[in-house]
Amino acid sequence: MTLFQFLLIIGVVVATGLALRLLPGERSLALKRILALLFVVAAVLAIIFPTMLTVIARFFGIGRGTDLLLYVFIVAALLFAVATIRAKARSDARVTELARAVALMEARIAEQPEREARDRRADASDSPTTGRAAAADDPESDHAR
Amino acid sequence: MVSDPSRTASRDRANSDTWVVIPLYNEATVIAGVIDGLRAVFSNIVCIDDGSKDGSGRIAEQAGAHLVTHPINLGQGAALQTGFAYALERGAEYVVTFDADGQHRVEDAQAMLERARDEHLAIVFGSRFLDDRTQAGFMKRIVLKTATAVTNWSTRTKLTDAHNGLRVIRQDALAKVQLRQDRMAHGTEIIVQLGRTRLPYAEHPVEVLYTDYSKAKGQSLLNSINILTDLFIR
Numbered sequence A: 001m002t003l004f005q006f007l008l009i010i011g012v013v014v015a016t017g018l019a020l021r022l023l024p025g026e027r028s029l030a031l032k033r034i035l036a037l038l039f040v041v042a043a044v045l046a047i048i049f050p051t052m053l054t055v056i057a058r059f060f061g062i063g064r065g066t067d068l069l070l071y072v073f074i075v076a077a078l079l080f081a082v083a084t085i086r087a088k089a090r091s092d093a094r095v096t097e098l099a100r101a102v103a104l105m106e107a108r109i110a111e112q113p114e115r116e117a118r119d120r121r122a123d124a125s126d127s128p129t130t131g132r133a134a135a136a137d138d139p140e141s142d143h144a145r
Numbered sequence B: 001m002v003s004d005p006s007r008t009a010s011r012d013r014a015n016s017d018t019w020v021v022i023p024l025y026n027e028a029t030v031i032a033g034v035i036d037g038l039r040a041v042f043s044n045i046v047c048i049d050d051g052s053k054d055g056s057g058r059i060a061e062q063a064g065a066h067l068v069t070h071p072i073n074l075g076q077g078a079a080l081q082t083g084f085a086y087a088l089e090r091g092a093e094y095v096v097t098f099d100a101d102g103q104h105r106v107e108d109a110q111a112m113l114e115r116a117r118d119e120h121l122a123i124v125f126g127s128r129f130l131d132d133r134t135q136a137g138f139m140k141r142i143v144l145k146t147a148t149a150v151t152n153w154s155t156r157t158k159l160t161d162a163h164n165g166l167r168v169i170r171q172d173a174l175a176k177v178q179l180r181q182d183r184m185a186h187g188t189e190i191i192v193q194l195g196r197t198r199l200p201y202a203e204h205p206v207e208v209l210y211t212d213y214s215k216a217k218g219q220s221l222l223n224s225i226n227i228l229t230d231l232f233i234r
Helices: A002-022 A028-046 A051-061 A065-137 B004-011 B033-041 B054-061 B076-090 B104-119 B136-154 B186-196 B212-217 B221-232
Strands: B018-024 B045-049 B066-067 B095-096 B125-126 B167-170 B201-205
Touching: A002 A028, A028 A051, A028 B045, A051 A065, A065 B066, B004 B201, B018 B033, B018 B054, B033 B045, B033 B054, B033 B104, B045 B054, B045 B076, B054 B066, B066 B076, B076 B095, B076 B167, B076 B186, B095 B104, B095 B212, B104 B125, B104 B167
Parallel strands: B018 B045, B018 B095, B045 B066, B125 B201
Antiparallel strands: B095 B167, B125 B167
C-alpha cells in the first residue's frame, strides 16, 4: 500500500464518520449508517485494488476505472445539489411560517389597545341602560303605582 | 384609478363582512391613493407590508388601512397568505385581493363582490381579457396568455387571465387555500388550490390600468420565465 492510498482511506473514513455524526434527525438513521458502512467498504476496496474498478468499468462498457469514478462523482454531485435545494426550500417554508406568525402576532398586539378602547366605550354605553333597568325594577321609583 | 365611488358609498358601508387584502412592497408613492379609493367602499382594509424599505407600511396605516408587517421580505404569495390568515381571524366572509400599485379599479372590485353575493359564488376571478377595455402591449399579452395556458393546462380550470391580482374569495374557499410558493407563481398556485375546492367560480371582466408607474414596476418577460420554472421545480 502506498502512502497516498493510506491517506485516502483515512480521509474517507473520517469524512464518513463526521457526516454520520453531524447528520440531523433520528429518522432512518440506521439505514444511513448501513449505507455509510457500505460506502466505506467499497471506497477502501477501490483504493487498495484500483484494478477492480477497471473490471467493473469494463463490465459497464466504460474504458477505465477512473472514468467510472468521474461519472459516478458527477451523478452524486447532482443528487447532492438537488437534495440541498429541497432542504433549503423546506427551510424557507418554515421561515415563512415563522415570519407570518410573528407578523400576525404583532398586528394582534398593536390592535389590542384599540379593541380595549372599543370595549370600554361599549361598557360605558351599556351602564346607563342597566341603570335604567334597575330604576324600573325599583318599587320606590315606580310612578305608575 | 381613484374615480368617484362616493355615489354608492352609503349603501356599501355594509361591506363590513369583507376584508380587502393588499400585498404591499415598496409602493410608497401610490399606496395612499389606492387606500383612499378603497375606503369609500370598503371599511376593512389590511395591507401586508412585505418588508418594504420606503416606509410604505406607515403610509398605508396613516391612510387608514390595518397593517401587518412581515419582519423580512417573503414575496407576494406569502403576503397574500398572511392577509388571508388575518382576515379569517377577524371573521371575514369575503376577501378581496387587490394590488397595491393602483392597477385595479375599485368599481370592478365592488361589482365582483356583488356578483359573488348575488350568484352565490365562492370565487370571482378578475380577467382583463373578457372585454377590450384593457390596453396591454403585444409582449405583455403573449406573456400573460402563456401563463394562462400553462395554468389551465396544469389545473382543471378554464380561465382567460390567470395572473390578475383582483379576486373575490369567500371564506369557505379561503380556508382551503394554503399558498406555499413565496414568489410570483402564487397566481397559479391559488388557482390550483381554489380549483381543487370544486366550489363555484366565475370570471368577471375588469379593466387593468397600465399607468406608466405600473408599467415600470410590472412583471418583465424574464420574470415570466421565473414564474414557469417556479411552477415546475419545487
